[in-house]
Amino acid sequence: MRRDAARRRLPLPNRAIAAVLSIRPNDRKPPPPPPRRPGKPAVNLPPAVGWLIGINVAVYLVTAVIPVDWTNALFFNLGFVPARWTVLDQPGWQGLISPFTHQFLHAGPVHLIVNMVMLAAFGAGVAKLLGGRRLVAIYLVSGLAGAGLHYAFYPATTIPVVGASGAISGLFGAVLRLMAKQAQVIGRRTRILPIALIWVGIAAITGFTGVPGASGGAQVAWAAHVGGFLAGLLTFDLFTIGLRPRRPPHLRDVDDDDVRG
Numbered sequence: 001m002r003r004d005a006a007r008r009r010l011p012l013p014n015r016a017i018a019a020v021l022s023i024r025p026n027d028r029k030p031p032p033p034p035p036r037r038p039g040k041p042a043v044n045l046p047p048a049v050g051w052l053i054g055i056n057v058a059v060y061l062v063t064a065v066i067p068v069d070w071t072n073a074l075f076f077n078l079g080f081v082p083a084r085w086t087v088l089d090q091p092g093w094q095g096l097i098s099p100f101t102h103q104f105l106h107a108g109p110v111h112l113i114v115n116m117v118m119l120a121a122f123g124a125g126v127a128k129l130l131g132g133r134r135l136v137a138i139y140l141v142s143g144l145a146g147a148g149l150h151y152a153f154y155p156a157t158t159i160p161v162v163g164a165s166g167a168i169s170g171l172f173g174a175v176l177r178l179m180a181k182q183a184q185v186i187g188r189r190t191r192i193l194p195i196a197l198i199w200v201g202i203a204a205i206t207g208f209t210g211v212p213g214a215s216g217g218a219q220v221a222w223a224a225h226v227g228g229f230l231a232g233l234l235t236f237d238l239f240t241i242g243l244r245p246r247r248p249p250h251l252r253d254v255d256d257d258d259v260r261g
Contacts, residue, residue, distance in 0.1 A: 048132030079160025103143035105162035122171040142170020142228035149227025166224040170232030177236040
């Protein structure tokens, strides 16, 4: 009865259309818009890279706000000092942990920013293809190798080595190996030796020019750069043992956001 009354109130053309469709004109609503796909964030870093950057930044902020004497003591105890193993009677607890802890200390804001930008650039690709755990392993092992080569060249120095440069250099070496392997998959050949030689040359040159932004005119530990780079380049295959191959991003049906290292 109500529907018939509504039809009688309509003009004749509209009444005929409503009768044919057997619906009220007010019941016709536009279809809902299609669901919007959430946009990707401007900075899309794998979680492992984000955690490493966060730890480095947090440690630097602590060293920036505490008194200078405390910072110097922190650098001497947690920075890598080769003389602990040669000049001093025993390395102590500092000598045991400093090959790892020195990788999270930085001498100045520019030193930190440059290293973190490079960590984001090199680490993101390694983490997405190898996973977060392997990324952290390459980071730590490369930093350890960098400290070892620095010790080989300067065994008696008491100047602490600080910074993630050796670890990040290892990630760059891993990136070169990844590029070479991906080129082989598509039947191309990539020569990484010239790039490796250029990287070693730059590291050696900056050993005499110093790091920009570092306090006190600190010099670059070029041997740590080279040692970390060679570790990432030469031991890369060890970090791929048991790794399940991942399809390239352009062949996946899911977004990069869905892939977690």
